[in-house]
Amino acid sequence: MNMTTNMRPVSSAALKQAVEQHLTYTLGKDAGHASVYDWRMALSFAIRDCIVEPWFRATRSTYEGQRKRVYYLSMEFLIGRTLEDAMINLGLLEAARDVANEVGFDLREIIEDEPDAALGNGGLGRLAACFLESMSTIGCPAFGYGIRYEHGLFRQRFEGGQQVETPEDWLTLPHPWEFARPESAYEIGFKGEAVDGGWRPAESVVASAYDMPVIGWQGRWANTLRLWGAKPTTLFDLERFNSGDYAAAAEPEALARTLSRVLYPDDTTYQGKELRLKQEFFLTSAALQDILRRFRTEYDDLAKLPTKVAIQMNDTHPAIAGPELIRLLTDVHGMEWSQAQEIARATLGYTNHTLLPEALERWSTWLMGNVLPRHMQIIERIDDDHRRATKRPAHVGIVRNNEVQMGELAFIMSHKVNGVSALHSDLVKKTVFHDLNEIHPGRIINQTNGVTPRRWLKLANPPLATLISDKIGEGWIGDLEQIKTLEPFAKDADFRRDFRAAKRTNKVALSNWVGETMGVKIDPDAMFDVQIKRIHEYKRQHLNIFETIALWHNMRENPNAGWAPRVKIFGGKSAPGYAVAKEIIHLINDVASVINSDPVTKDLLKVVYPPNYNVSMAERVIPATDLSEQISTAGKEASGTGNMKFTMNGALTIGTLDGANVEIREQVGPENFFLFGLTADEVVKHRRNVRHARDAIEASQNMQSVLQMIVEGRFSPSDPDRYHGLVDRAWNHDHYLVAADFDSYYDAQRKVDALYLDPDAWEEQAVLNTARSGFFSSDRTIRGYMADIWETESALVGEESLT
Ligand code: OX2
Known part of the structure; x- marks a missing residue:
């Protein structure tokens, strides 16, 4: 057919x-x-x-x-x-x-x-x-x-x-x-x-x-x-x-x-x-x-x-699919226990998306036993069988400390467990599932995330999509690997000019929208520097806003030092009960209102934070972005997928060696990526020094000035104590190593400035980012799941020849 x-x-x-x-x-x-x-x-x-x-x-x-x-x-x-x-x-x-x-x-x-x-x-x-x-x-x-x-x-x-x-x-x-x-x-x-x-x-x-x-x-x-x-x-x-x-x-x-x-x-x-x-x-x-x-x-x-x-x-x-499938196979369909367990395992796969301890689901055995009493029995039996079959160490198990560990349950009931980027899968093996990985070698595999180029390039960015298709045909839309044929055009001045014009069209559209919806005038020729994602300490929006404050301060001190004009754009929601994230939102908005009304820096720096970030806002913002902020503490962002969307759309990335940033940097070339910060290994070592934040702040004049301005109430004059808690945490409870990475981040941003002031060089790197983004299509990811986990084939194989 x-x-x-x-x-x-x-x-x-x-x-x-x-x-x-x-x-x-x-x-x-x-x-x-x-x-x-x-x-x-x-x-x-x-x-x-x-x-x-x-x-x-x-x-x-x-x-x-x-x-x-x-x-x-x-x-x-x-x-x-x-x-x-x-x-x-x-x-x-x-x-x-x-x-x-x-x-x-x-x-x-x-x-x-x-x-x-x-x-x-x-x-x-x-x-x-x-x-x-x-x-x-x-x-x-x-x-x-x-x-x-x-x-x-x-x-x-x-x-x-x-x-x-x-x-x-x-x-x-x-x-x-x-x-x-x-x-x-x-x-x-x-x-x-x-x-x-x-x-x-x-x-x-x-x-x-x-x-x-x-x-x-x-x-x-x-x-x-x-x-x-x-x-x-x-x-x-x-x-x-x-x-x-x-x-x-x-x-x-x-x-x-x-x-x-x-x-x-x-x-x-x-x-x-x-x-x-x-x-x-x-x-x-x-x-x-x-x-x-x-x-x-x-x-x-x-x-x-x-x-x-x-x-x-x-x-x-x-x-709960593991125990529920066993229950349906045994209690309802009369299958024998061990066969049911084997069949369930051969059918199920589990994707792990995070190593953050606060994200790992565990339910008290009391609650599980109350809400799902039959499943609680089944879970205990799965756990017993596993204990007997594997002679595992005492601290490994599904039921521990009167809690059902859902990660262990998912692992033990799956034939394949995957992480979502190379670094993350590696850390899954070394940390959360270290023991289970030794007991079941080969079960953990990697499938690096991807995004669909139909929505994230063709739909979101018509000027660029049209330009690409005019140059290399439409094949890239269904097969993003083909986008690499764009690479030679990075050296073509006419093409770079057109590439820049497409970006500018998107930046003008975004500027108009920001003007209409927020009443803030932004200059489409300034660098659009964007961080859009959920607000979380590990994603470090506070690192970004601290750098913004330092930049503003230094621009005021020395307005003619050759700064690249910038618009810092933030977007994202905090979980309603996450007080620290909400405080970061408040600070960003406070900083925005002070900076945006400063006559000294009005042509150099603006900060905008449009409310209610969602998929449609991402479609509007990503194509207009020059600089993509991917600045999580190394080892914390499992993959990131926004990072891939920006790369496809010709933004350059400033980022840490975290999640899929590592692979993005490999693909686009380290010379086309602004790297800064500690590595995942260094982060672990650094934390052993209880004074890591204090030492870093004391060594950084910039960081000291930033914290000083915040604590003095420069951004909250009507309520000068507002951020005392936040500043105290920066000195004493900096779990995500903002202070340790601050200078390295600030310096990398100055390299970004220098490149932006050389439009031709910038554009060449931007074109290369798009041209080398083929790996990050979710089509590639799905083919990986099909081959390595699902053992399925496309129903469209051979169909082409019939057209
Ligand atoms: C997210 C991860 O935080 C992010 O790094 C990843 O790109 C995304 O999943 C898709 O894999 N909730 N959200 C995530 O993990 C959890 C749990």
Whole structure:
């Protein structure tokens, strides 16, 4: 069968007719009165119609070919907007632009009317979204499984420079990209008791499916993202209602509604809340029941499961999959224990995304035993079996200190465990899973993260994407390795000029947006120096703002010293309960208001921090960036994926040897990367000196001035004591080694200045960054997972020859 022949060209006229049909008959709107929302919905339905056919065909081909399927279980999918991405992958963007113009709207306005689907916190959720797109592009038969949160990540605004959270409500308006599947529903139990080889839950809810098609590049394949919404098993307890106990009567409904109500707003921190454990089990059990149901419609022997099914756990959040799969195989399907354990292990894979101790999930045995009593028994038995089979040291185990260690559970129940960058995978072997790695050599492997070039270059950066395609053709979009053929043009002055012009177009657009939305005027010819990501001490936004203060101070002292004009751009949210991160946000905003009103430096330095950073803001900012800030303490950022997006878009990186920065530097060449700071090994050694911060500050005039200005209240004149705690921590509790890295960072920034003042040299390096970014496509990552973990093949192999 031939997926590629599905790409029937759709003319503008045909698309217009389809849009008008939907406007009239789906939305019941008269064109004369249709709003931008109405047109967006009509266009979305028309585009969605174009996905359905390849989607069905992909599903049929998977069944007919009896292909192995991949199931990606994730508590987060940070999708962003869907309409533009779908139009691009279907090749319908130009037709849609014509339609919009004809009906008197600007396509951009229609695209931007769509709310972001923010079902994730940061890198882990966005990675899942890139993976879905790449699996569809490659033709890897797959499902994503997640939760249909009514409220995604909170909205952020600033009041007096401080973060204020408000609920996000992406589902208030109808969501055109989903298909409700009320027939795909499973009962999910909680609590109650384990009874001889089984479980009698005391509570239950129903998980009901909603499907979103995910279309790959050129519409050749489409997979499904299946999100579960919670519904009550019984609407309400009529007996209790009739006896007047209205609150108790509504209990089943209340439990169900809270389960899929909101996304936990933590990124790399673990909270240990009962509702979260219930959400994790809700997703996992619904997915596994669905997977087994589908498998059994095709095959009768559950022993074949690992040959037809690969289940990937995105971090430990769905790690209850091990015990739940064993429970379903034994208690429900009557399989014998040891076989069930083996089959589960051969089916499951686990991706570790962090080494931070505060992120490692562990549940008290009491809570686990209470919420999932049967699973607690199964976990203990897995642990006993493992202890007996491996003669492991006493301190290794799933159940330790009356807690269930989810990392150990995920490891022991998986046939492959992967880290997300070369350095991170190495550290996984040496640190968190040191002992388990010795017991199970070869189980830990690396799969360096990647990002989809469709969204992060073609969609986000039309001027650059067009320039690249004009030079080397369009092949890079589906095969990013081809972008290396751009390399010789780094030496071509005309090409460098065009490359610079594309960047400038994006910088002008960003400047206008900043002017309109924030009322701050920024100069598109200044260097745009950007740090956008979650706010966290290990990511060191405070290092960046300290350097900004030092720079400002030195610019004032010596305004004619040949500084490169800069705009420092920050973006990112803090977890609502993370006080230190919130203090850093406050400081950035305070520093911004002082610097931005300084007449002495007005042509040299500005600081902007647009609120509510999300996927759509990233699409706006990354293409306009000159300098990418990747400055985490070495050994702490597992990979980073923003770093890759910047590289693709021709930004230069200033960064530490952390996460995927290491590989970015290798790929683009060390001469095209601004390196600073301690290495991961040096960080560990450095911390042994209890005076590391004090020594570094005492040796650095710059650092002393910065802390002095902050502590004097220069940035908080109405409340001069505001940052005493922050400054005290800088001296005495500098766990992330800001002081130790400060001078090295400041010096590297001055090298950045010098290069920026030589536009030709800068542009050559920028072109080389783009040209050498081919490795960082998530298509490459997915091919790695397919070969090394899932043992699956593309369903599109050989398809090309049929077109
Ligand atoms: C993030 C990691 O912090 C980041 O380094 C990585 O690039 C991303 O996952 C994708 O792998 N929550 N978020 C992460 O880890 C956890 C846990």
